[in-house]
Amino acid sequence: MNIGAPHRAARPGAFTRFSAMFVKEFIQLRRDRVTFATMIMIPLLQIILFGFAINTTPTNLPAAVLMQEHNDITRSVLAALRNTSYFRFVIEAESEAEMDHLIRSGEVLFAVEIPAGFERAIRRGDKPAILVVADATDPVASGTALAALQGTIERSLERDRVIPPNREDVQPFEFRQHRRYNPAGVTRLNIVPGLLGTILTMTMLIFTALSVTREVERGTMESLLAMPISPLELMLGKITPYIFAGAIQAAIIFGCGWFIFSVPLEGDPLLLIGLTLLFITTNLSIGYSFSTVAGNQLQAIQMTFMFFLPSILLSGFMFPFAGMPRWAQWIGEALPMTHYLRIVRGIMLKGASLPDLYREAGLLLLLMLIAMTIAILRFRRTLD
Amino acid sequence: MNGNGAGEYVIDVEGLTKRFGGRAVVHDLTMQVRRGEIYGFLGPNGSGKTTTIRMLCGLLTPDGGRGTCLGYDILTQADLIKPRVGYMTQRFSLYEDLSIRENLEFVARIYGLDKPREAAAEAIEQLGLKGRENQLAGQLSGGWKQRLALGACILPGPDLLLLDEPTAGVDPQARRDFWNEIHGLAADGLTVLVSTHYMDEAERCTRIAYIAYGELLSHGTVEEVIEKAQLATWTVSGPDLHRLAQKLMETDGIDMVAPFGSSLHVSGRDEKRLKAAIRPFQASSEYRWSPSEPTLEDVFIDLMQQSRDNFAEEAVSGGTLS
Numbered sequence: 113m114n115i116g117a118p119h120r121a122a123r124p125g126a127f128t129r130f131s132a133m134f135v136k137e138f139i140q141l142r143r144d145r146v147t148f149a150t151m152i153m154i155p156l157l158q159i160i161l162f163g164f165a166i167n168t169t170p171t172n173l174p175a176a177v178l179m180q181e182h183n184d185i186t187r188s189v190l191a192a193l194r195n196t197s198y199f200r201f202v203i204e205a206e207s208e209a210e211m212d213h214l215i216r217s218g219e220v221l222f223a224v225e226i227p228a229g230f231e232r233a234i235r236r237g238d239k240p241a242i243l244v245v246a247d248a249t250d251p252v253a254s255g256t257a258l259a260a261l262q263g264t265i266e267r268s269l270e271r272d273r274v275i276p277p278n279r280e281d282v283q284p285f286e287f288r289q290h291r292r293y294n295p296a297g298v299t300r301l302n303i304v305p306g307l308l309g310t311i312l313t314m315t316m317l318i319f320t321a322l323s324v325t326r327e328v329e330r331g332t333m334e335s336l337l338a339m340p341i342s343p344l345e346l347m348l349g350k351i352t353p354y355i356f357a358g359a360i361q362a363a364i365i366f367g368c369g370w371f372i373f374s375v376p377l378e379g380d381p382l383l384l385i386g387l388t389l390l391f392i393t394t395n396l397s398i399g400y401s402f403s404t405v406a407g408n409q410l411q412a413i414q415m416t417f418m419f420f421l422p423s424i425l426l427s428g429f430m431f432p433f434a435g436m437p438r439w440a441q442w443i444g445e446a447l448p449m450t451h452y453l454r455i456v457r458g459i460m461l462k463g464a465s466l467p468d469l470y471r472e473a474g475l476l477l478l479l480m481l482i483a484m485t486i487a488i489l490r491f492r493r494t495l496d
Numbered sequence: 497m498n499g500n501g502a503g504e505y506v507i508d509v510e511g512l513t514k515r516f517g518g519r520a521v522v523h524d525l526t527m528q529v530r531r532g533e534i535y536g537f538l539g540p541n542g543s544g545k546t547t548t549i550r551m552l553c554g555l556l557t558p559d560g561g562r563g564t565c566l567g568y569d570i571l572t573q574a575d576l577i578k579p580r581v582g583y584m585t586q587r588f589s590l591y592e593d594l595s596i597r598e599n600l601e602f603v604a605r606i607y608g609l610d611k612p613r614e615a616a617a618e619a620i621e622q623l624g625l626k627g628r629e630n631q632l633a634g635q636l637s638g639g640w641k642q643r644l645a646l647g648a649c650i651l652p653g654p655d656l657l658l659l660d661e662p663t664a665g666v667d668p669q670a671r672r673d674f675w676n677e678i679h680g681l682a683a684d685g686l687t688v689l690v691s692t693h694y695m696d697e698a699e700r701c702t703r704i705a706y707i708a709y710g711e712l713l714s715h716g717t718v719e720e721v722i723e724k725a726q727l728a729t730w731t732v733s734g735p736d737l738h739r740l741a742q743k744l745m746e747t748d749g750i751d752m753v754a755p756f757g758s759s760l761h762v763s764g765r766d767e768k769r770l771k772a773a774i775r776p777f778q779a780s781s782e783y784r785w786s787p788s789e790p791t792l793e794d795v796f797i798d799l800m801q802q803s804r805d806n807f808a809e810e811a812v813s814g815g816t817l818s
Contacts (some may be wrong), residue, residue: 335589340579417657495555
């Protein structure tokens, strides 16, 4: 056998060897369809998605109203607030307790309370106060709306002749703003809980996204499939150790937030721990389901990345959730990070308790079960 | 069948077929393996040995055919087959980043052994791995890896061992030790199906089957397989055998020429035609000709050539039809 010998070059150069590597890599890149697809899809999808979805001066923010008095003036005030396009009144609270709950659970960003005797007070020139409670955990989301409040409303009411035109600095009523939970608008109070979610999402996804593909690539899957273990047992056995890993990570971030950045913990630490473990497990399940879908480790990492980006951008971490278009909010609702962010902000900054958070917790649980179901159904029990 | 494996046959399959991308890798394969047998599975690379073994233990779903393994239906009762079969893959498939002991304890727990630690410790002793139990599996040499893999297969006490080319790339001493082990296990009542390329290993089997291009071409004891082939063989020695072999190959009546050390094995399926074909060559005094018995290897190479010719013809006629 003397294959190739007649073609032997006198002195192969560095460029020949470089091009050999180049051609080989190119062939491999082209052959991996998923990599090729993600190469095209990632920039295209992300740019369109985030270009339209992200809005740093959010409008149509969900608000609740507590009307202690119903008449033309109060209705006009409400309409004027609505007309600023910053507020979208989604619910009318019956009591102050309900109002507090709505803010604490994150269902609304604002709560407007119009006091009893409002009309009479205006007529008497008593300058009554409308209370605007704002959830300031995310200073960006609430800031612009609050800034626009006083002037716009008055002008609008004058135009409608609900109140007499402004006579020399005497305002017929005032807005009393209550920035709750983060009155000074300190960014790190918002960032630290967000980072907790971000870091846990990234690391947990990667841990399990590689777990099945690694078995396949190392060839250990063949033995494993021949053994009497069910897909459910396999999944739970693979996920559980990383719950501990995630708990350690969470403890480190909490510790730093507490000691270095003085982020308060208003709510129940046990509830926070419990729901953090739920969040960790949900991410691990999603990563594991990627692992059962991906053909190799590279694909699994790409899928993780595709999931991670929206988790940062559409969850309300980087940009105000309420400011996104409806479709982007739906995508956000499908991400565990969105719900966890509300939970962490709720417990750490607002002192929320389980009744305030059962919806978010329930959705996390649902996402976890969906991911687990997909993983079990997608798990290939044979080598076919 | 109610799956207690009490029948005469541990493996009893009929018409097994598996296609990958429209190509039949295993075609209409029927075989029976009796309890306590060491059944050799021979055939060239890509002949469907691994695919067949995988179908037997539920790793692949057959596209056609039916059958039982340990009395359980291979199509519907894979979950009942798995706990009682030890499958040793062609490529080492235990965890290279776990130690010998950790690997064995893992296997013991998966199969639900009562005392996994004790079971693993016993296995380490029996395998002669004592003193190495904390070494990572990935650092072991080929022979030791193979011992570990076999140990992991027999640890749960299976009724059937499926060994896919267990001795590939293993030195002769380790190979011999391995086969002694296999015979010991079979003597204890374990049934073994082992695929191999080595002729000497085939001859250590109770019975063998030869498979090529997905079809089972011959089976029985070694003697039966040689007998059935009806091959007449001559041995020739002399100078420049390479050139002689090329000439012989082109001669009608000679079906196979194979170099054998410093001689050639010349075989034909028709004894009379073979004699006629070699007569002109015998005239030369340079070469010494003597009639000989065909070896198992002669038979296999002949079977493979025959089936390759058939396979090629089928492919051609199939091509013209479509």
